[in-house]
Amino acid sequence: MSLQIDAVILAGGMARRMGGNDKGLVELLDQPMIKHTIDRIKPQVNEIMINANRNQTQYAEFGYPVFSDEDSGYLGPLAGMITAMAKTQADYLLVVPCDCPLLPLDLVERMLAQIQSEDAELAVASDGKREQPVVLLLKPSLRDSMKAFLDGGERKIDFWYAKHHCMVAEFADQPNAFVNVNTPEQKQQLAEAIAK
Ligand SMILES: Nc1nc2c(ncn2[C@@H]2O[C@H](COP(=O)(O)OP(=O)(O)OP(=O)(O)O)[C@@H](O)[C@H]2O)c(=O)[nH]1
Numbered sequence: 001m002s003l004q005i006d007a008v009i010l011a012g013g014m015a016r017r018m019g020g021n022d023k024g025l026v027e028l029l030d031q032p033m034i035k036h037t038i039d040r041i042k043p044q045v046n047e048i049m050i051n052a053n054r055n056q057t058q059y060a061e062f063g064y065p066v067f068s069d070e071d072s073g074y075l076g077p078l079a080g081m082i083t084a085m086a087k088t089q090a091d092y093l094l095v096v097p098c099d100c101p102l103l104p105l106d107l108v109e110r111m112l113a114q115i116q117s118e119d120a121e122l123a124v125a126s127d128g129k130r131e132q133p134v135v136l137l138l139k140p141s142l143r144d145s146m147k148a149f150l151d152g153g154e155r156k157i158d159f160w161y162a163k164h165h166c167m168v169a170e171f172a173d174q175p176n177a178f179v180n181v182n183t184p185e186q187k188q189q190l191a192e193a194i195a196k
């Protein structure tokens with residue numbers, strides 16, 4: 001029996017560094033940024049969900065379920081994750097941000113291989129230098145632990161996953177795959193680099 005793997009794309013932040021413009025919907029090379037993310041992960045998972053706290057009608061046009069954080073206080077990415085973990089029936093949930101348009105095409109395969117190599121609970125991606133704390137593959141059964149952490153006032157996800165059996169999936173061979181677009185300047189730089 002093959003494993004079911006669902007994905008949630010986190011687009012629920014305030015995007016302050018983007019001047020408050022909803023980052024997933026900001027255009028990069030004539031496409032909303034989230035469309036690039038969708039295209040990268042679609043071949044790798046069973047179902048996609050979009051987590052957004054604004055502009056839900058526009059997000060729904062991509063054809064996937066859209067939901068907001070169960071706690072509407074902009075508590076950070078963990079709030080989106082616990083909401084998604086309650087909605088999926090899958091064996092594993094892939095978590096990715098909406099502002100990483102070049103994610104690896106072998107992201108799930110390599111993260112899953114890491115988890116299975118030690119029967120771990122989750123894996124976090126690394127670009128070879130830094131861990132990418134919102135690029136995770138995890139068991140949805142970790143929800144209670146994550147919710148307790150969030151309810152305790154904690155926000156830093158790397159502190160949470162340090163409490164669990166967490167593997168690091170290295171993508172040092174694809175150092176640009178985790179380029180993160182947080183500002184208009186970064187968006188411009190990436191558009192120019194891709195066009196070259
Ligand atoms: N669901 C949810 N996702 C969030 C929240 N805050 C950030 N995120 C997501 O977490 C990921 C990483 O966050 P950042 O890149 O710092 O995004 P941001 O908070 O919108 O941007 P800044 O305000 O500029 O820091 C992005 O995919 C965000 O959409 C939140 O309160 N709820």
Ligand SMILES: [Mg+2]
Nearest residue numbers: 099180181182
């Ligand atoms: Mg970001």
